[in-house]
Amino acid sequence: MKRKVFALLMSVLLIGAMVVGCGSKNSTDSKDTSGDASSDASQSGDLITIGFSQVGAESDWRVANTESMKSALSEENGFKLIFADAQQKQENQTKAVRDFISQEVDIIVIAPVTETGWETVLGEAKDAGIPVIIVDRMIDVSDDTLYSCWVGSDFKQEGVDAANWLVEYMDKQGTGDAEHNIVVLQGTIGSSAEIGRTQGFDETIAAHANYKILEEQTGEFTQAKGQEVMEAFLKKYDNIDVVIAQNDNMAFGAIDALKAAGKTPGKDVTIVSFDAVKAAFESMIAGDMNVSVECNPLHGPRVSELAKKLMAGESVEKIQYVDEGVYPAETAEKELPNRQY
Amino acid sequence: MNIAKKTKEKLDGNNFLLMITILLFFALYLAGMFAFHEKGFGKPQVFLNLFISNAGLLIAAAGMTMVLITGGIDISIGSVIGMTCMLLAWMMEKKGISAGASIVIVLIVGTVFGLVQGFLIAYLKIQPFIVTLAGMFFARGMTAIISKDMITITNETFLRMAGEKINFNFITTYNKKGMAIHPYIYVSVIIAIIVFILIFLFLKYTKFGRSIYAVGGNEQSALLMGLNVRRIKLRVYVMNGFLAALAGFVFCLNSSGGFVEQARGFEMEAIASSVIGGTLLTGGVGNVIGSLFGVLIKGTIESIITFQGTLSSWWTKIAIAALLCFFIVMQSLFAAVKKKK
Secondary structure: OHHHHHHHHHHHHHHHHHHHHHHHHHHHHHHHHHHHHHHHHHHOOOOEEEEEEEOOOOOHHHHHHHHHHHHHOOOOOOEEEEEEEOOOOHHHHHHHHHHHHHOOOOEEEEOOOOOOOOHHHHHHHHHOOOOEEEEOOOOOOOOHHHOOEEEEOOHHHHHHHHHHHHHHHHHHHOOOOOOEEEEEEEOOOOOHHHHHHHHHHHHHHOOOOOEEEEEEEEOOOOHHHHHHHHHHHHHHOOOOOEEEEOOHHHHHHHHHHHHHOOOOEOOOEEEEEEEOOHHHHHHHHOOOOOEEEEOOOOOHHHHHHHHHHHHOOOOOOOEEEOOOOEEEHHHHHHHHHHOOO | OHHHHHHHHHHHHHHHHHHHHHHHHHHHHHHHHHHOOOOOOOOHHHHHHHHHHHHHHHHHHHHHHHHHHOOOOOOOHHHHHHHHHHHHHHHHHHOOOOHHHHHHHHHHHHHHHHHHHHHHHHOOOOOHHHHHHHHHHHHHHHHHHHOOOOEEOOOHHHHHHHHOEEEOOOOOEEOOOOOEEOOEEEHHHHHHHHHHHHHHHHHHHOHHHHHHHHHHHOHHHHHHOOOOHHHHHHHHHHHHHHHHHHHHHHHHHHHOEEOOOOOOOHHHHHHHHHHHOOOOOOOOOOOHHHHHHHHHHHHHHHHHHHHHOOOOOOHHHHHHHHHHHHHHHHHHHHHHHHHHO
């Protein structure tokens, strides 16, 4: 019996040794690579080390955002990027940021999962003298010296752009002075995209008395809900000639609802949408959608420019909006091959 | 007599598994230090970060270990933690209740939650899995009922508690900018460590603590020994409810806000940590020290992956899965040897 126990003990030790053995082998491998990296750094001057904590990979927009960062912050451009996927969890994100601080990265970039919970960990970054760039969503901190700047979309401007495009378009169609009846499919109420786009559009369109907003209702950014709300609108009003959908998915839903009701989207009813994802361009080429206002996920180039400025000790503007375009149907065919998301 | 002897043997096996866990932790950590020495893995702060980032999990794992020792399970704690955070945020921000009172209230709510679950399990003899599954859905649902939107905590007392650093001024390291850095921890770490010590002492030296092992080892024998099995089980679930709420409070110190999706899947991390720490799901065997190292191993793997920088963070899950496999195979090997004897 004792012998058996002894045999088991020995086999366990053996397995243990194998595991540890593997472990140290791996570690020497990684040491080699880290050695390479540091020798690269000494060859090509000083690479700027950036720790980037991303939300996850939940949408095409997000994936495009990640890709943009990875390509802009490449070694050829003078950066060494450490990428951490937070898998949609805030606790993973704070942990990654703490690891970045311990690694003494030069700059920390965060695409926050949540607005809250940043005070302590950003305080640690500040104490360690590491500048922080926030991208996409904003964070909610009482002390705004905790981060250097924020890069993202100007949702209100997107709303303004949509309204201006609409007025211009109607003028070109020769119906600039006619009555126009608008319905709005809003995004998730309270999201910053919904608030900004609603505000920007409503304020701009209010200056034109012949444009009337019949009703605004939320389609929660989903295609199914967008279709449902559009069907309800069509039952309620028979004079709708403009649909504003606060993202492309809801616009697709509205297009389906319009077709089912025997109308021709794009002609009888003008469809104005936001985000400008690839599928929206395909829809515009098919003639269903009239315009999509871009919500640009390509933050990489701006972040790399800011990182270089911060490293040079220059001061930067706190709020940094990315450039965003308006893509009407006639540009769709030309633009589609350039779209990355 | 026989039972006592059997229990003793079981514990010896457990001690051996515990030793492997501890050795594995040191092996992993040393491998990390060896591989990422230049990136600063060897700094004391990296070690302390394991505690800072996992303070909530430490407390949850201690409670979970107790439940697992009775042969039960509690999969509701992730949701209870989410509910605790939301309730704390809601009471302080929306109802103007003081931080102290809010904390006391959530601890009571957690305890009552444990009491109800414990009663159903111990007295109505319903499967713990089903009871706590219902508890999990209920708590998550309640969280959304309290508020669907995120609530940010701005209560000053609470934020001061969250941001209160304890600096180890006697250790000084210098970062590459030449700034002197002292390692630090937060209040949450102190709470977690105190809880751990108390539960360790409780399980080892109190009559009630020992009887938990007896109940989990063999319920029938425990009953014949004259133990009030039902009451012991009830108390364990009540304690676990309290600890889940306390873990929620500590978790909230880190996130300083409440939102519906918070701490989703946390119960599984607690269970994984306990199992890696040598706790048997069949009951009767387990040790909070093992769970402590289980949590630390998880944290070390995450850190190694972040430090490595190019690996996807999802490898953490794969590494944990491999470890879980390794440990359950070890456990069943031990069980098989024991049977032969």
